[in-house]
Amino acid sequence: MLAADMPLKNMDRQTAASSSQRTHVKNMPDVLLINPLSIFRNVSEKSNLRNYKVSGVKTGVWPPLGLMYIAAELRKSGISVGILDAFAKEYSLDQTLEAIRREEPRIIGISAATPQIRGAYQLASEIKRQFGRNILVCLGGPHVSSDPQFMDRVDCFDFAVLGESELEFPGIVKDLLNGGVPERIYRSDPPVDLDALSVPDRSEFDINDYFKTEQPCFTVITSRGCPYKCIFCSRAAITDKVRYRSPESVLDEIGRCLERWGRTLVFLDDTFGMSRLHATRILEGIIDRAYDLRWTCNTRAHLIDRDFIDLMKRSGCYMLLFGVESGSEHLRNQILKKHVSDEAIRNAVSLCKEFGILSGLYFMLGFPGETRKEMEKTVNMGKDLGVDLITVHPTAIYPGSQLQKTLQEERGIDINAYWTEYAKGTLSFEEIPSVYIPEEMDLRYIQEARKRAYRKFYFRPSVIWAHLKNDMASLKDLKRDAVIAVNLFRHGKTSKDLK
Ligand code: SF4
Incomplete structure (x- = not known):
């Protein structure tokens, strides 16, 4: 019998203490939310992550905003909850299990994007092996939301919650704490009114776990969803409905963070500035409230014009990051469905320079029909435009993206099944077709192009x-x-x- 079949009321006496008995006990939350290791690469063995630790420079490791949203809703419902950011703390699997043993939660929620799915699977397997039915393990986050069939292929998770689940999760948890039997999959409707959500609770985060290699910053999201349809992106698999928070709620949250997390803000919206009116009201609010901020965001080049960038600069913008993906306009727009012209990119970069704002471009290598000549345009584009930074990655094929469907249709490759084997540790990252390889290339060619791009630029x-x-x-x-x-x-x- 799977642990999922066992109602919690059958748990042993220690863990069957009622929720109200436990809430006063420090470090004994009913629910522990875990941000697992993000691992794309094996160290030496395929399956043994026991003592794996991330090393080298981790950049952009921020407190997990999604888990903070869920924690805030659980607390509002009177459910005790803790968050363990194993990735930020650089915990090995054993250290994470030790923390779980100390906390004795009744339900563990693991959130995983595809880069984390192996860390999530291996952690869940160990939890089931060591704690059995005493702890229910839930999987959430982008990977399972984009590939719900993942749950048919694994048995270490008791249940999964798909989509933006802040509003549904407390009800599910209450039912389970009262002895309910989990369904295998819960589907959530994306919240329509984002202001109805509790503001993320950052109270328990230790700033020292983050920003070991960077200056401190804090993250805020002003909108959810994205109306665009880039073929490599799995965002729409969760929802493409765009929703906005009220500017007042965003500004209040920024004000609270400013007191504790320094003055650098990262807007984590998929695309900041989709609604000019909404962004304008927030940026004018920053100026009106005299917030001493420096901020950055991801946006799209065609959204930038002189008036907008002037307002951005006056409200503290120090850097804009643009998803450009390819140096070939044809590939970018006809194949990737990015719909951003070369002219719009040149214009946005030139305005950044004029207004003293740093500019960065994201690139990807390897798309259907991409030629070597087109890839070389990508290799050179950042340098040719004179931007301040670039990132270049082979095009990973994620569940739920159009590219994943194309790979299935054109080459008969079920990448979702491969990701599952990767999660289980039966295949290494190098052994799965996780990167889109155009006809006239191989993986080595793409990796060399990436090195060339970085070396030429930096x-x-x-x-x-x-x-x-x-x-x-x-x-x-x-x-x-x-x-x-x-x-x-x-x-x-x-x-x-x-x-
Ligand atoms: S890559 Fe960005 S702009 Fe494109 S669909 Fe995804 S979130 Fe939207």
Whole structure:
């Protein structure tokens, strides 16, 4: 019998203590939400992650906003909850299990995007092996939401909650704590009114777990959903409904964070500025409230014009990051369905320079029909445009994306099944067709193109000097620059272990 079949009221006496008895006990939450390791690469063995630890430079590791939203709703419903960010704490599997043993939760919720699915699976398997029916294990997050059949292929998770589940999850948990038997899959409707959600609770996060290599920042989301249909993106598999928070609620949250998390804000919206009116009201609010902020966001080049960037600058914007993906306009728009012209990109970058805002471009290598000549345009585009930073990745094929369906139709490859084997540790990352390889190339060619792009871009005197000048004041920043430079030179990427 699977643990999922066992109602919680049958648990042993220690863990069967009622919710109200337990809520006063420090470190004994009913629910423990876990952000697992993000691993794309094996260290030495396929299946043994027991002592795996992320090493090298981790950049952009921020407190897990999604789990904070869920925790806030659970608390509002009177359910005790803790959050363990195993990734940020750099916990090995054993350390994570030890923390679980200390906390004795009755339900564990693991949230996983595809890069984390292996860490999530291995953790859940160990929890089931060591704690059996005493702990119910739930899987949530983008991977299972985009591939619900994942649950048919694994048995270490007792149940899954799909989609944006903040409003449904407390009811599910209450039912289980009262002895209910979990359904295998719960589907959630995306919240329509984002202001009805509790503001993420950041109270228990230790700032020292984050920003070991970066200056502190905090993240806020002003909208959910994205109306665009880029073929490599799985966002729409969860929902493509765009919803906005009220500017007042966003501004209040920023004000609270400013007191504790420093003055650097990252807007985590899929695309900030989709609604000019909404973004304008927030940015004007930042100015009106005299918030001393520096902020950055992901956006799209065609949304930027002189008036908008002027407002961005006056409200504290220091960097804009654009998803460009390919240096070939034809590929970008006809194949990727990105619908951003070369002219819009040139214009946005030029406005950034004029207004003293850093600009960065995201690139991907490997799309259907991509030629070597087109890939070379991508390799050179950041350097040619004179932006301040670039990131370049082979195109990963994620569940729920149009690219995943194309791969299935054209080549008969079921990448979702491969990701499951990868999660189980029966196949390594290198053994699954996780990257889209165009006809006239192989993986090595793409990896070499990536190295070329980084070396051409970053190993120029002007770029090296700009980074040194910027980071001169901080030994921490200089050390990070040195490690990244070595990794770029040796491996063609910014970290040893993270793809
Ligand atoms: S890549 Fe960005 S812009 Fe494109 S669909 Fe996904 S979230 Fe939207």
